[in-house]
Amino acid sequence: GENVEQHPSTLSVQEGDSAVIKCTYSDSASNYFPWYKQELGKRPQLIIDIRSNVGEKKDQRIAVTLNKTAKHFSLHITETQPEDSAVYFCAADGNQFHFGTGTSLTVIP
Amino acid sequence: NAGVTQTPKFRILKIGQSMTLQCAQDMNHNYMYWYRQDPGMGLKLIYYSVGAGITDKGEVPNGYNVSRSTTEDFPLRLELAAPSQTSVYFCASRTPGRRGNEQFFGPGTRLTVL
Numbered sequence: 001g002e003n004v005e006q007h008p009s010t011l012s013v014q015e016g017d018s019a020v021i022k023c024t025y026s027d028s029a030s031n032y033f034p035w036y037k038q039e040l041g042k043r044p045q046l047i048i049d050i051r052s053n054v055g056e057k058k059d060q061r062i063a064v065t066l067n068k069t070a071k072h073f074s075l076h077i078t079e080t081q082p083e084d085s086a087v088y089f090c091a092a093d094g095n096q097f098h099f100g101t102g103t104s105l106t107v108i109p
Numbered sequence: 110n111a112g113v114t115q116t117p118k119f120r121i122l123k124i125g126q127s128m129t130l131q132c133a134q135d136m137n138h139n140y141m142y143w144y145r146q147d148p149g150m151g152l153k154l155i156y157y158s159v160g161a162g163i164t165d166k167g168e169v170p171n172g173y174n175v176s177r178s179t180t181e182d183f184p185l186r187l188e189l190a191a192p193s194q195t196s197v198y199f200c201a202s203r204t205p206g207r208r209g210n211e212q213f214f215g216p217g218t219r220l221t222v223l
Contacts, residue, residue, distance in 0.1 A: 032210040043199060043214040044152070089151065093210050097142070097203075101151040 002027040004092050006100030013080050014108050021103045023090035024072040030094035033066060033073045038087045038102075047088075048075070080107045110135050113215035115200050121221045122190040130185040130218050132200030140203050141183040142212065143167075143175065145196040152199065158183055190222045 003026045013019050023033075034049035050057045050064045050073065057064050061080075066073040077084055085107045090100040116131045134141065139160050144152040154167030158177040172194060174186040183202075187194060200215040 034211060043216055045214070046211050049211065091212075097154075097210075097212065099152045104149075 002030065002092060002094060002096060002098040004090060004098045004100045006090050006103060008103060009101065010104045010106075012106045012108060015080060015082060017080055019075075019077045019080055019084070019105055019107075021075045021088055021090070021105075022072060023074070023092075023100050024070075025092040025094075025098070026071065027092065027094040027098075028071075030092040032093035033064070034091050034093070035062075035064060035075050036089045036091065036099075038089065040086075044089060077105075080105075082107050082109050112136065113200055113202055113213050115198075115215035115218050117218060118216065119219045121223060122187075123223060124190060124192065126190050127186070127188050128190070128220075130187070130198055130200075130220075132183045132185065132215060133181050134183075134200075134202040134213070134215075135181065136202060136204070136213065137180060138202035138204050138213075139180070140205055141177065142201045143173070143183070143185045144199045144201065145169065145194075146199060146217075147196050155185065155198075187220075192222050194220065195222045196220060 006023045031052040036044035037047045038044040048062050048064050050066050061078045063076040087102045087104050089102050113134045142157045143155040153169045156175040158164045161180050164175050198218045201212040203212045
């Protein structure tokens with residue numbers, strides 16, 4: 001079955017710096033790759049997603065890149081702000097929907 | 110639309126008690142999911158359903174049961190609660206296909222088993 005690995009598990013950055021979170025997947029049938037943000041005590045919410053026919057997608061300070069050949073995708077957050085502090089989950093959707101294990105991001109003011 | 114709703118928000122159970130966690134969605138989504146999230150951990154799939162009358166096991170189904178008699182509702186049943194089932198439970202739904210793969214999550218149910 002699908003296996004989604006996510007790194008790092010924790011990440012601390014200074015406010016204004018960039019943060020990068022990486023995920024790999026194993027199922028070649030996966031064609032949809034969302035990223036969710038979960039603030040403390042709240043539900044996961046979609047922040048950006050990418051489909052397999054696209055290599056990169058950007059939405060203001062957030063971008064996602066996809067390398068289908070290597071089976072990996074990444075989340076890039078630029079000009080980080082304290083409100084970006086949260087847990088981020090990647091996921092891959094193919095024959096089934098699989099989440100990564102999460103990255104706890106802390107932005108230090 | 111209310112989206113995905115869950116009840117109750119909080120519950121404390123004694124070991125051996127049973128309960129049903131309710132989940133409903135008003136978006137006419139075919140697919141529905143139950144996840145559990147232990148403190149500081151990721152989401153683990155318990156059960157899922159691709160439509161009314163169809164359910165299937167996820168990664169951690171032991172100790173749980175589900176039913177899907179309507180498109181809107183997907184209750185999760187805990188029989189003989191154990192301390193290991195202390196967790197936050199999230200229900201989610203989506204419509205598969207080109208238009209929408211996004212999973213919409215409910216607000217969660219925080220369950221403590223003592």
